[in-house]
Amino acid sequence: MTVEANMPVDGVEATVRRWRAQRPDLDVSPMSVIGWLTTASNEIERRLAAVLSEYGLQSWEFDVLATLRTDGEPYEMCPGTIGGHLRVSNSAMTNRIKRLEESGLVERHFSPENRRIVIIRLTERGIEVTDRAMDSYLTEGKSALEALSPSETDQLCGLLRKLGTATTSEAE
Template identity: 30%
Template sequence: MTARHAAAEPARTRDSIDRHILRWEHEVPGLEPDLEGAVTRMQMLVRHLRHEKEAALARHGLKLWEYEILWRLRSAGEPYRMAPTRLARGLGVHPATLTSRLDRLQSAGLITREHTTEDRRSLLVGLTPRGAETWAAVIDDQREAEAGLLAPLTGKQLGDLAALLRVVALAVEEDGPPLMAHLD
């Protein structure tokens, strides 16, 4: 729906983005209402999801960097362990930074650090049962927030939205490595 169409619709079907577009299309020559509406809505929804994630982390007593370490360990698959150098590389942090972070997570009982049986100089970082439970609780909260956000859509609409966003994501990925490479 373009801003012009939004102006003709009853106020209850217009959102804050429609009002934003109506206000700015007079000030910004060439403003494309559908383009502005799509991008601004995506930005707003990402901010909403980020807020929900921060709230879930706070409920479980985690900081984002702590969650990311737990997530990276969980993504390694059973037995949910990996070498600190691989973990640092996957997180994009300096190994010295990771060491202090691991100290804090180990003190909290969320991870272990154990020497490998092959080489006593090598360590493996692993999730504790408490770390795995904490990670799972945050994931459950996020899933609930995401489902709530998209609940107004029918199953078909949700599928259509996913398909449309896939088209855009594929176009972005053609230009280089995906920004979400950390999901692999």
């Protein structure tokens, strides 16, 4: 990957140029892609975290609430199912659920079919907070992507899906 002459020198491209100068024997081309992915991800995460903080939420809390909300009524799941969706360990889910329960956003109850199974359900307050936060989250997400046309957004999504799928299957 080459840096276009009219592209401003910034942190990512400056780092790539310095590595090329210091180690011309290395193919440093992955650095631009990884650097820009990291930069974009960090900026978008910062913006979304600011939006979620207006609702008293951290991103991990919103992830759990949104997972429950998108499962439909009665907005409940087993902790292991939530963790599977979010790719989070059972022990991490236990801590997350405890904190959300203390905040009054979720409640625990036992499955009527098997009392050994704990079910996590959104409370009315949890539904309301999740819905309001989602509206703001999507508005900010759209704003964060406004530099891209709809076709560029679709193309980027396809490329990231391809990259994420290839990376995930290689790691397994």
